[in-house]
Amino acid sequence: MIPRLKIAYDKEIILKLMSKLSLKNKHEVPKIQKIVLNMGLGEDASDSKKLKSCVDDMALIAGQKPIITKFKKSISNFKTRKDSSAGVKVTLRSHRMYEFIDRLVNIALPRIKDFRGLPSKGIDSSYNYSFGIKEHIVFPEVNFDKVEKIRGLDITIVTSSKSKEATLELLKEFNFPLITKKN
Numbered sequence: 001m002i003p004r005l006k007i008a009y010d011k012e013i014i015l016k017l018m019s020k021l022s023l024k025n026k027h028e029v030p031k032i033q034k035i036v037l038n039m040g041l042g043e044d045a046s047d048s049k050k051l052k053s054c055v056d057d058m059a060l061i062a063g064q065k066p067i068i069t070k071f072k073k074s075i076s077n078f079k080t081r082k083d084s085s086a087g088v089k090v091t092l093r094s095h096r097m098y099e100f101i102d103r104l105v106n107i108a109l110p111r112i113k114d115f116r117g118l119p120s121k122g123i124d125s126s127y128n129y130s131f132g133i134k135e136h137i138v139f140p141e142v143n144f145d146k147v148e149k150i151r152g153l154d155i156t157i158v159t160s161s162k163s164k165e166a167t168l169e170l171l172k173e174f175n176f177p178l179i180t181k182k183n
Contacts, residue, residue, distance in 0.1 A: 035097050037062055040087040129171060
């Protein structure tokens with residue numbers, strides 16, 4: 001079944017972005033290519049039981065099994081060893097990506113305590129948008145009673161944009177609650 005947000009993008013959002021960005025071809029319109037979810041584990045990475053609970057939580061949030069990331073080299077000041085666990089990450093594409101955006105914008109972000117909106121300064125030089133969530137328990141899939149420790153979650157939205165303004169307009173059309181500061 002095709003996600004609701006994918007249908008809205010194909011039928012409405014493309015036309016709106018073409019007029020806002022003054023584009024002539026619908027293939028020039030920026031689109032979301034993938035979403036990367038990352039959860040660093042810190043000190044808990046060496047404990048296999050805590051690592052498994054993080055993998056389970058991330059699988060519930062994303063809807064697919066995450067991979068366990070490893071350190072590339074040893075750094076004694078950070079107490080890291082090469083090839084030891086660093087965190088978990090998931091890359092979402094296609095239908096799962098649109099379903100995740102829908103759940104993120106409509107369910108998870110409004111559940112954040114004292115939420116004022118997402119900063120619009122999170123766009124990097126490749127015109128991708130990144131932000132962090134301090135508590136992974138804002139997602140309704142995660143059972144609050146079974147969580148051992150509340151963890152942070154980094155979310156990167158990879159777009160095909162060619163400018164910062166195009167990325168902002170794309171995210172606004174997907175109803176992301178962005179804060180734009182006016183001086």
